[in-house]
Amino acid sequence: MSTGLRIYGVARTRAFRALWAAEELGVPYQHMPIEIGDVGARTPEFLALNPNGRLPVIVDDGFVLFESLAITLYLAKKYSFGKLYPATLEAEARAWQWSFWAIAEVDRGVNIWSLHAVRLPPAERNAALREEALKVVAAPFKVLDAAVAAQPHLLGDDFTVADLNVAAVISRAVDMDLSPWPRLKNWLMRCLDRPAARAALQLKTASDKATPADVTRRIARINRL
Ligand SMILES: N[C@@H](CCC(=O)N[C@@H](CS)C(=O)NCC(=O)O)C(=O)O
Known part of the structure; x- marks a missing residue:
């Protein structure tokens, strides 16, 4: 049975890249807007999906994939070979x-x-x-x-x-x-x-706006930026 595509990660993270790709391809997906760090991506459940504890990750009919651009390349090749994804x-x-x-x-x-x-x-x-x-x-x-x-x-x-x-x-x-x-x-x-x-930017902007300053500070610290 098909369980479809799930995209993990709040839209202000690199999950934006996967969200844009899914929108571009017209693929139905479920967005799981989980937060970075201990409250989300570093929980044991999430680490079981992505041992890096980072966002995004997708689960596509049970297939788990991390790295944002590996995700977009995979989705484009699967759903739009010869169009969004080059054929030669x-x-x-x-x-x-x-x-x-x-x-x-x-x-x-x-x-x-x-x-x-x-x-x-x-x-x-x-x-x-x-x-x-x-x-x-x-x-x-x-x-x-x-x-x-x-x-x-x-x-x-x-x-x-x-x-x-x-x-x-x-x-x-x-x-x-x-x-x-x-x-x-x-x-x-x-x-x-x-x-x-x-469509993806709308999600990203909304999640940027909803992010309190202490979360932004934490992001800067966690990512050493
Ligand atoms: N190269 C990875 C980088 C992933 C990454 O660093 N994601 C950030 C959010 S944009 C993250 O999860 N940071 C939190 C952490 O490292 O704990 C990708 O492109 O997917």
């Missing part, structure tokens, strides 16, 4: 390239910047960390800016899981001054304006 070996590798690039080059920097520019209470923001994070993302943002100058999306004309992954990872960069990277800005806005992205 080379294009598939290119989608992996951009996904690994996003995690390695910009994920942490954007996260640190957003905490110290937007999410922590103003008096607790660390300007030095924020400036350093901007320096860290500047070079990869230049690379992304050039990539989307040549064509509308990362793999060519069409929006694919490569765009979804990179745009989801840097989604909090919408609050940055992106004027040094105008083509990146244009591409990011187009990606985040898709109906599926808007």
Whole structure:
């Protein structure tokens, strides 16, 4: 019997990436908005699903998977092979390239910047960390800016899981001054304006708003940001 897809993690976490993918694919899912840390992702029940104690995790008909971009790639391949998920070996590798690039080059920097520019209470923001994070993302943002100058999306004309992954990872960069990277800005806005992205962003914004300052502080501490 099919038990369907469950996505674990409050929408302000990297669970946003899985939520966007599920919305994009039109796959029915159950959202389990569990919190990070001891009250949620570090409980014994959750650790049995993801021994890392981190979010997100999915359970898809009993198949358990962690790592946000492994989840989006899996869902895209399962439900949209040849469309959202590239059909050729080379294009598939290119989608992996951009996904690994996003995690390695910009994920942490954007996260640190957003905490110290937007999410922590103003008096607790660390300007030095924020400036350093901007320096860290500047070079990869230049690379992304050039990539989307040549064509509308990362793999060519069409929006694919490569765009979804990179745009989801840097989604909090919408609050940055992106004027040094105008083509990146244009591409990011187009990606985040898709109906599926808007639906997931609505969940994310609502959970951002519902997050008290002490939880944001705890997140910064737990993630060493
Ligand atoms: N590389 C992982 C990172 C997961 C991660 O760090 N998630 C954060 C929330 S966005 C988390 O659960 N942090 C809490 C903790 O580490 O205890 C992924 O992309 O899924």
